Amino acid sequence: MQSHEKQVIPERGSKLDPYKDTIQKLMNLGIFNCEVIYERIKEEGYTGGRTILRDYVRQFRPPKQVPAVCRYETKPGQQAQVDWGEYTYIDEETGEIRKLYVFVMVLGYSRAIYVEFTNRCDVHTFIRCLIHGFEYFGGVTDIVLTDRMKTVILGTGENKKPIWNPTFEDLAATLGFIPKVCRARRPQTKGKVESGIDFVKNNFLPGRKFVDYGDLNRQAIVWCEKKNRRIHGTTGERPIDRLKKENLKPLPALDKYQKFLEEARKVHKDGFLSFDGVRYGVPWQYSGKEVVVRDKNGKIEILYDGKVIAVHEKHYRSRSTVFLKDQYKGLKEAEGMFYPRPRAIKLSSLEVEKRPL
Structure with a gap:
């Protein structure tokens, strides 16, 4: 009776086999970048592809490490x-x-x-x-x-x-x-x-x-x-x-650090200044002047030479325009001039007769 023994098929060798010692040495040095390993074994004559290399290295690759840090705890008030x-x-x-x-x-x-x-x-x-x-x-x-x-x-x-x-x-x-x-x-x-x-x-x-x-x-x-x-x-x-x-x-005390809540601003010709994207009005007489804006408890105070010249509720909507009551009072009569405009003076006829020649 003829015996039927199972035929053993020898395993095919991998193109990586001759280079596994080199790969292992690189991994022992912490090098698991397959592109680096590929270039190194290619110099030694490797002709295979990258995929088989990645599959081989993957089984040895350690989990991704996050550098440890020491927790720093602060003392009260520190x-x-x-x-x-x-x-x-x-x-x-x-x-x-x-x-x-x-x-x-x-x-x-x-x-x-x-x-x-x-x-x-x-x-x-x-x-x-x-x-x-x-x-x-x-x-x-x-x-x-x-x-x-x-x-x-x-x-x-x-x-x-x-x-x-x-x-x-x-x-x-x-x-x-x-x-x-x-x-x-x-x-x-x-x-x-x-x-x-x-x-x-x-x-x-x-x-x-x-x-x-x-x-x-x-x-x-x-x-x-x-x-x-x-x-x-x-x-x-x-x-x-x-x-x-x-x-x-x-x-x-607030007066010690109040200055840090103030900012300088230039008043435009139309009597407005811009602060945090909002236009606030001041009396027209201060057009062109540099003033100080104070952001204080929901109010916008505007000062000139240390004197408060306008107070507004703080507005938050960007590009808003906030008028001051009576902002332009007297502007028309003064023709836009803070100081009286220099003019000639027409004398009466009586004054003309008394005028020295």
């Missing part, structure tokens, strides 16, 4: 982290996509958050938002940590120390905090506020409806109040409760 974010919204009236900016401030110990939206992100706006944040929290931290934003840092000097914007540096001295910048290429040192920016963008803004910046900021404060009363995922406590332990330094 640090506030601040940052700008940028977002877009749809203007329902025009259908245009417009840009807005969000200022976020987070206290390092309590994780209490303050949010304010603006239509610009210059140093004056940043300082105004920072002051509003300290007023919201009821005091000042020892340190304010920012990234390398151009609004507050003009460059770097000796030993790579930041050259601060003089106005921001003056504010720091006035309020009593130390400005610090997070290390280059180490944004995780400012992680608390970074996560706050992301949370605002992903949870507060999407689908939110608002009339103007004033309306949006009122909604933002309500949102902050709710968030500060929820259990924080990291601390396991409510920020509002930890805020009581912050021991913040009191703000100085």
Whole structure:
């Protein structure tokens, strides 16, 4: 009887086989980039394709690594982290996509958050938002940590120390905090506020409806109040409760930092100046003059030579025009001139007879 033994078919060799030692040595060095490996074994005579190489390397490739960092916890009252974010919204009236900016401030110990939206992100706006944040929290931290934003840092000097914007540096001295910048290429040192920016963008803004910046900021404060009363995922406590332990330094009297809430503006010929995208009226006599605009508790005060010449309710709708009562009173009679126009004088006939020759 004839025996039927199973025929053993020898495995076909792979084009990679002669080069697996080289591949293994490269992988031992942490090189798993198949393009790099391909070029190396090609120099040794490999004639195969990239696909078979990728399939082979895949089984040895380690999982993607995320660099570990040390969590930095701040002491009560030690640090506030601040940052700008940028977002877009749809203007329902025009259908245009417009840009807005969000200022976020987070206290390092309590994780209490303050949010304010603006239509610009210059140093004056940043300082105004920072002051509003300290007023919201009821005091000042020892340190304010920012990234390398151009609004507050003009460059770097000796030993790579930041050259601060003089106005921001003056504010720091006035309020009593130390400005610090997070290390280059180490944004995780400012992680608390970074996560706050992301949370605002992903949870507060999407689908939110608002009339103007004033309306949006009122909604933002309500949102902050709710968030500060929820259990924080990291601390396991409510920020509002930890805020009581912050021991913040009191703000100085308002007159000490009032100047940081003021900006200079030029009055146009029509008696209006522009502030935050809104045109505010002043008495026509100040046309062409440089005045000071003070943003104070929902009011816009306009001063000339230290004297208040106009007060308006703050408006938030961009391109609005806000008139002042009796703004043009006396303009027609004065023919637009603040001082009387020089004129010749016609004398009476009697005065002509008495005139010396």
